[in-house]
Amino acid sequence: MDRPRGPVLADAARGRILFGGDYNPEQWPEETWHEDVRLMKEAGVNTVTLGVFSWARLEPRPGEREFGWLDTLMDLMHDNGVGVVLATPTASPPPWMGRLHPETLPRDADGHVEWWGGRQHFSHSSAVYRRYAAAITEDLAARYGSHPALTMWHINNEYCTFDHGDEAAAAFRRWLRDRYGTLDALNTAWGTAFWSQGYDCWEGVLPPRRAHYLNNPSQVLDFRRFTSDMLLECFTAERDIVARHTPHIPVTTNFMPLWTGQDGWRWAEEEDVVSVDLYPDSLDPLAPRSAALVQDLTRSQARGPWMVMEQAAGGVNWRGVNQPKPRGLNRLWSLQAVARGADAVCYFQWRQSRQGAEKFHSAMLGHAGPRGRAFQEVKRLGADLARIGGEVAGTGIGADVAVLHDWHAWWAGDQQGRPSTEVEYGAVLSAWHGALWESAVTCDFAHPEHDLSGYRMVVAPQLYLLTDAAVDNLLAYVRGGGTLVAGFLTGTADQDDRIRPGGMDPRLRELFGIGVLHEWWPLPPGEHVDCEGFSGTLWSEEIDAADTVSETLAYRGGELDGMPAVLRRDRAWYLSTLPEPRALRDLLARIAAGAGVRPVLDGLPPGVEAVRRGGLLFLLNHGRAPVTVPLPGRHLDLLSGTAVTDGVALGRYGAAVLRP
Incomplete structure (x- = not known):
């Protein structure tokens, strides 16, 4: 990407936090548009996103263009001081595309077609889809690139499509050729000597489709990598089109929170603005810490201020029970995002739809209208953001602790045929980050190959897959004086999901002071292990301590009695179980204090x-x-x-x- 990443939220330079949301005026008669603008100004809205799902309106038939309605809206927004984040509508192709070009429709692992009638019904590998997407993007950029209302480009929406069809299979083979070069290298990387899976020609290689028993895990891992890369190609193709017309206008696409389908580190490097959709559940008592995790991760991907592209003013429509947010919670959670680095607070959507799949999804202006609670609370939030924007927008957050996260480790670790399906990467990551959050310790996230030298303490909750470069990086960090804390199953496999000798990279074994013995003992649901001073959950390990170990906390009772549950060698700690929440919090807080990390504030009341x-x-x-x-x-x-x-x-x- 040639475009430099800088203070890309231009409103921050003016001391203003962006506030607004998706606006879908094509669902309403034109007289409603003027009422909307009046209410936007009343609520302090200064930005709207237009066109996210407007492809069928913009291109009702192949090659035709209907821009008049969008011309009117762009002018209307500008005349009223509301900036426009203009979206490319490519997340939801018109029905005519699937009807005329069925090869643009994705297929699942069973070969079933995902038809039009919803959204995201496109094959990321389809040349026809990409051609139409480029054409509508080109025309939008040419027509509106110089419009004074335009403040940002929003490409597509929530990239999340998987495709196992024939065109994707051909693209997968090309991707694999680029990665491995030869079939011999592919067979080695995938371990195809197991179960007689060796490939004699490239044409025999397929995406992981329905199999009689377990799929090859290395094949599945590469397919996840391939899917992320194909979707990224779709994004960068559209990004490059709009950037050619408007090199001064920043570009984004919205992530879903802690979404497994994209390598978020790689994607973030291709964006000017990193944005995320944030929908914590008001019925979940852990929702505040879950939101903090996503906010810290997004800020770290952005390396600075970031954008809440979507949130709900009240309830959503896709949970089993969709309660509205209690009074005051929308304001609180929005301010939490700003506290953790957001320079934009936006919603799906401005006016609540009366028809369609999301008519029960809340909006800034709900079915109750301007006298409704949702709009009244939005007005209060708009006033709050206006008060603090001048001193907050564009500022940063300092952190002495980094939480290591890697999508490739997640993809590999959550495979079929693993020792325990109870161990879920996202849940372990959340437990560790949540323990630090409860101790008022501010954290960044980092990739295990990032420069970690600026952190006093680094934690690796679970990095099942570690490249050699990542292992070298962790060793160098500890040698440089940093404190490293790693959880179970860290360093188990290499980049091809090949188990390291002895079940852990030998260099890490030496770093943590682990001897020769290493046997995994996953725990059944609901069971725990007694340890010295705490209870362990989810997992345990039969390991022995080397003579170089500085400190251990042992298992008590059972098969592992007397063996180390936690061990430390100098500044490197290894946890072979997941301590129950309070114990994990206290242990990480003790280690952090020893590393010179201080909480933001002492003596905070609970919550x-x-x-x-x-x-x-x-x-x-x-x-x-x-x-x-x-x-x-x-x-x-x-x-x-x-x-x-x-x-x-x-x-x-x-x-x-x-x-x-």
């Missing part, structure tokens, strides 16, 4: 989150009961405009943004 961004302190009460947070000295709360001394009172779902 209160503290984050420092720029020179400001955000305090967020995720509980329903009022609390008082002790805080020495005098501060100004930018949200209320009042001074506070020696403590801050936070009501139910209350928040304060404090300047010393």
Whole structure:
């Protein structure tokens, strides 16, 4: 990517947080558009996304263009001071494309066609789809590239398509040729000596389709890599078109939260603005920490400020039970995103649809209209963001701890035929990040091959697959004085999902002080193991300690009695089980303190989150009961405009943004 990544949210330079959401005016008569603009201004909306699912309206028949309605809307937004994030509509091709070109439709692993009538019904490998997508993108960029309302490009929407069809199979073979060069190298990488799977020609290689028994895990791993790369090709093709017309306008596409389908590190490097859709469940007591994980990950992918492209003003429509957010929660969670680096807070969508699959999905302006609670709370949030934007927008967040995450390790570790289906990568990652979150320790995320030298402590909750370069990087980090804490199943396999000698990379075994013995003992659902000072869950390991070990915490009772559950060699720690939540929190907090890491604030009441961004302190009460947070000295709360001394009172779902 030739375009430099800089302070790409231009509104940050003007001291303004972007606030708005998806706007789908083609669902409404034109007289409603003017009412919408009036209410947007009332709510403090300064940005809308247009055209995300408008392909059939823009191109009703192949090659035809209907831009008049969009011309009117672009002018209307500009005349009223609302910027436009203009989307390419390529996430949802018109029905005529699938009817005339059935090869553009994806197929699942059983060979079933995914037909039109929903969305995302396109094959990422289809030359026909790519040609039509490029054509509509070219015409949009040519027509609106110089329009004064245009502030950002939004490519496609939530890339999430898998395709196992014939055109994808041909593309998969090309991808594999580029990766391995020869069939011998492919057979070696995939371990095809097992089960007589050796390939004698490229034409025999297929995507992983339905098999009588387990698929080859290395084949599945490469197919996940291939799918991410094919979707990325679709993105960059459209990005390059709009960039050629508007090199000064930033480009984004929206990630789904902690989505397994894309190599998010690689994708983020191809974006000007990193954006994510954020939909925590208001019925989930762990929702605040889950949201914090996604926010920290997105900020780390962006290497700075980022964008909430979508969230819900109330309930969604796709859970089993879709309750609205209680009063105040929409504001609180939006401020949490800003606290953790967001310079844009947007929604799906502006006006709630009356028809279609998402008519029960909430919106900034709900079915109840402007007197409804959703709109009234949106107005309050818009005013809050206007108050703090001048001091928050564009500022950064410092972190002394990095949580290591790699999509390739996730893909490989969640394969079929593994020791325990109870072990799920995302859940383990969430447990470790959540333990640090509860200790008020601010974390970045990092890839295991990233430069880690700026962190006092690095944690690797579970990196089943580690490349040689990653292992070398971790060794160099510890040699350079850093503290490393790794969880079970870290360093088990190489980049081809080949088990390392002895079940762990020997260099890591030496680093952590693990001897020769290494046997995995996954735990059945609901069971735990007693350890010295805590209980372990999910997993345990039969390991022995080398003479070089500095400290151990042993298993107590059972088959593993007396063996190390946790061991440390100098500044390298290894956890062979998952401590129950409180024990994991306390252990990581102790290790962090020993590494010189301090929490954002001591003495926080339960349920209160503290984050420092720029020179400001955000305090967020995720509980329903009022609390008082002790805080020495005098501060100004930018949200209320009042001074506070020696403590801050936070009501139910209350928040304060404090300047010393």
